[in-house]
Amino acid sequence: MEKNKILVTRPQLPPLNEFIPLLEDIWDSRWLTNNGKYHQEFETQLATFLGVPYVSLFSNGTLALMAALQCLKIKGEVITTPFSFVATTHSLWWNGIKPVFVDIEPDYCNLDPKLIEAAITPETTAILPVHVYGNPCELDEIQHLADRYGLRVIYDAAHAFGVKYKGSSVLNYGDLSILSFHATKVFNTIEGGAIICHDLKTKRRIDYLKNFGIADETTVVAPGINAKMNELQAAYGILQLKYFDSAIDGRQHITEKYRKGLKDIVGVRYLENPVDVDYNYSYFPVFIDESEFGRSRDDVYEELKKHNIYGRRYFYPLISEFSAYRGLPSAKGLDIAFEISRQVICLPLYPDLADEVVDLVVSILLGMQEDRKEVPVKIGNQNNRKID
Numbered sequence: 001m002e003k004n005k006i007l008v009t010r011p012q013l014p015p016l017n018e019f020i021p022l023l024e025d026i027w028d029s030r031w032l033t034n035n036g037k038y039h040q041e042f043e044t045q046l047a048t049f050l051g052v053p054y055v056s057l058f059s060n061g062t063l064a065l066m067a068a069l070q071c072l073k074i075k076g077e078v079i080t081t082p083f084s085f086v087a088t089t090h091s092l093w094w095n096g097i098k099p100v101f102v103d104i105e106p107d108y109c110n111l112d113p114k115l116i117e118a119a120i121t122p123e124t125t126a127i128l129p130v131h132v133y134g135n136p137c138e139l140d141e142i143q144h145l146a147d148r149y150g151l152r153v154i155y156d157a158a159h160a161f162g163v164k165y166k167g168s169s170v171l172n173y174g175d176l177s178i179l180s181f182h183a184t185k186v187f188n189t190i191e192g193g194a195i196i197c198h199d200l201k202t203k204r205r206i207d208y209l210k211n212f213g214i215a216d217e218t219t220v221v222a223p224g225i226n227a228k229m230n231e232l233q234a235a236y237g238i239l240q241l242k243y244f245d246s247a248i249d250g251r252q253h254i255t256e257k258y259r260k261g262l263k264d265i266v267g268v269r270y271l272e273n274p275v276d277v278d279y280n281y282s283y284f285p286v287f288i289d290e291s292e293f294g295r296s297r298d299d300v301y302e303e304l305k306k307h308n309i310y311g312r313r314y315f316y317p318l319i320s321e322f323s324a325y326r327g328l329p330s331a332k333g334l335d336i337a338f339e340i341s342r343q344v345i346c347l348p349l350y351p352d353l354a355d356e357v358v359d360l361v362v363s364i365l366l367g368m369q370e371d372r373k374e375v376p377v378k379i380g381n382q383n384n385r386k387i388d
């Protein structure tokens with residue numbers, strides 16, 4: 001039963017026979033971590049691959065976020081989105097920064113730049129937007145606001161590995177961007193992450209911060225942390241780069257198949273690729289409009305589970321609903337994010353997902369809609385369902 005479960009994602013691994021010689025080399029060298037040769041090589045290759053100036057590897061995306069905030073000495077209040085994985089806001093909390101939630105726009109579920117200005121106070125120092133599902137935020141508008149108010153911008157680009165806007169990496173926007181290479185991401189190093197920055201001085205500072213602030217044997221220049229990626233993961237990451245493009249092709253194929261299958265189902269919305277964007281097909285969220293589809297998002301979630309298909313409700317509940325944050329004044333009135341979080345379900349998506357699974361998901365959704373059509377029309381329907 002466990003084995004037959006179709007989960008929302010399945011990590012892509014490099015061929016084991018290619019990894020073993022690298023492991024043997026690491027075994028021979030006895031150099032396991034602390035800026036080893038694979039770490040250095042992976043940073044160089046990644047920068048070229050992504051088309052960015054500098055990459056600093058981390059042991060995960062959360063520590064990369066925390067260190068990015070430290071690097072820019074961010075304090076006070078930071079404007080961010082409630083529609084993300086909790087790590088985005090937790091990184092602020094761990095730095096003693098007050099999160100200020102601003103609602104999202106309904107199309108791509110990213111921070112709504114039109115609402116940012118009203119949330120700026122004398123305490124605001126930065127904006128922490130997220131490229132949710134890998135779809136870029138309104139990059140130019142956010143930068144314009146940041147310039148106008150003297151704010152820093154740190155992008156949580158955990159979902160945006162390989163995404164380009166107008167031919168250039170989205171990671172080139174803002175002051176810093178962070179990536180996650182967690183097992184569930186389009187590009188994984190088992191666990192892992194990175195900060196992308198624009199100049200060598202900043203990279204040096206980031207590199208100190210991820211290694212206890214150590215500059216040399218007798219000098220500690222900052223209260224750093226331990227957030228280094230080890231040699232095994234760096235070697236694994238170098239191998240993964242070779243397979244990224246084919247993985248994206250596989251994801252694109254599955255995404256297009258879903259879109260084709262779902263296009264005529266009323267009340268099921270999916271995202272098209274944004275204009276001017278080379279997308280990475282990292283997630284396939286669908287949004288269930290209960291009043292049109294006749295069944296709720298949770299009905300869909302449960303129905304899929306009956307067929308051993310485990311979608312995930314990323315991101316439900318909102319971060320602003322969790323106990324640590326719900327007392328904040330900005331946790332209220334996030335109407336669009338609230339609505340979207342009740343509609344969204346991410347369907348299984350990974351490069352080698354079988355076409356038959358997509359067909360099954362589509363037929364389950366079609367079947368649910370058919371069932372709805374058979375519901376007799378009642379006057380004053382308690383569920384407020386629209387009957388075609």
Ligand code: T4K
Binds near residue numbers: 063180182
């Ligand atoms: N910012 C954003 C916007 C993020 O989305 C994340 C992480 C971060 C920051 C922080 O980056 P990291 O510190 O994680 O590098 C998962 C991931 O753990 C998390 O990395 C990710 N976002 C988040 C969106 O998803 P869960 O709690 O959903 O993970 P889990 O264990 O339930 O796994 C999800 C699915 O993947 C399951 O169906 C099982 C499958 N899976 C999972 C693992 C770990 C596998 O098939 N193999 C595996 O090895 O959080």
